[in-house]
Amino acid sequence: MTRIDGLLGLCSRSGQIILGADLALREIKAGRAGLALLDEGASEGTRKKISDACAYRGVPLRMLPEGELSRACGKDDRMAAAVQKGKLSQRLLELLTESGVTR
Numbered sequence: 001m002t003r004i005d006g007l008l009g010l011c012s013r014s015g016q017i018i019l020g021a022d023l024a025l026r027e028i029k030a031g032r033a034g035l036a037l038l039d040e041g042a043s044e045g046t047r048k049k050i051s052d053a054c055a056y057r058g059v060p061l062r063m064l065p066e067g068e069l070s071r072a073c074g075k076d077d078r079m080a081a082a083v084q085k086g087k088l089s090q091r092l093l094e095l096l097t098e099s100g101v102t103r
Contacts (some may be wrong), residue, residue: 004096007092016083016086019080033089036080038069039071062101
């Protein structure tokens with residue numbers, strides 16, 4: 001997952017990733033998200049809100065191992081994120097698919 005971690009860090013430094021469940025949900029609903037990420041440790045309520053929004057708007061959703069999102073972005077206790085549409089979200093989705101993270 002080191003390449004994925006590196007790309008998540010790059011997204012964070014470039015301002016292309018929105019961290020936090022409420023902010024990510026807002027980005028998804030506004031149509032600005034190209035990819036949504038959830039930590040496996042997220043609550044059922046958070047999972048349902050993000051999952052339903054992604055399904056309705058056709059945004060790919062991927063689950064990351066517990067703590068991976070927070071560690072890669074350098075922020076504590078982040079359970080959800082939205083990566084803005086663009087090349088970084090496309091490449092991140094490709095890397096996640098290649099590494100077997102399909103949901």
